[in-house]
Amino acid sequence: MIQQFKNNHAIRATLLVLFIFLLLTGCSKKNTNNDLEFTFDNNNNYTGFKNAKKMSVSDAIKNGYYISENGYIVSGEDKWDEFVNKANDNTETQIRMMKIVEDKDYLEYIDFFYRDELYYAFSSNTSDSVKVGYKYLHVLEESKENDIKMFFIVLSNEEKLTYNQVMADLLSSQANDVNDSILVWGIK
Structure with a gap:
């Protein structure tokens, strides 16, 4: 009976060490x-x-x-x-x-x-x-055919911006309106 207790204790200790090892090495951040x-x-x-x-x-x-x-x-x-x-x-x-x-x-x-x-x-x-x-985050979308949407994420100090303003500014040779902004574009 004492031998069985020692074997169970050894198994538990081994499992505990193995668990800690797996926790430390297997769970990369x-x-x-x-x-x-x-x-x-x-x-x-x-x-x-x-x-x-x-x-x-x-x-x-x-x-x-x-x-x-x-x-x-x-x-x-x-x-x-x-x-x-x-x-x-x-x-x-x-x-x-x-x-x-x-x-x-x-x-x-x-x-x-x-x-x-x-x-x-x-x-x-x-x-x-x-x-x-920047004070404002604008997510500006334009609907396209087949439910595809072009959009802009704009960080700006301008409270009001529209998709068309941003697009016009991008196409203009005298881009003024969104120059002091951060612009990211994408398609949904």
């Missing part, structure tokens, strides 16, 4: 939207991409990113809606957008933040990501 850090260097440049790694679309989906592939939103609309709703409730929030263009081997991350009643966006493809806040 995901880089999710909640892990984004609103951090800056001495020159006030965003440093949140220093640990960003190229990843597959399936991994980005697992991490809860808002994903644009070849211009089309393919995942994360619910996460984007959550970001917008939290910001509308004046709650600090953040989300990472992953933009991929496969035929050009293009990858870009855009980190959006809402802090202290201002919106911020930083691109992984820009060397100069200085901290500049």
Whole structure:
């Protein structure tokens, strides 16, 4: 009976050690939207991409990113809606957008933040990501044929903007209206 107790105790101890080992080695930390850090260097440049790694679309989906592939939103609309709703409730929030263009081997991350009643966006493809806040986030859509929608995400200090204003400004040789804005486009 004492020998059986020792064997059961040894099995339990072995299982406990194995469980702890699996917990520590098998659960690598995901880089999710909640892990984004609103951090800056001495020159006030965003440093949140220093640990960003190229990843597959399936991994980005697992991490809860808002994903644009070849211009089309393919995942994360619910996460984007959550970001917008939290910001509308004046709650600090953040989300990472992953933009991929496969035929050009293009990858870009855009980190959006809402802090202290201002919106911020930083691109992984820009060397100069200085901290500049904007009062408003506009999601502007235009309906197209076959229920395809072109849209713009615009961070701006302009309270009122329309899809047509942004499109006209983009096509104009004297772009004025959205110059002091951050613009991201996509297709739904």
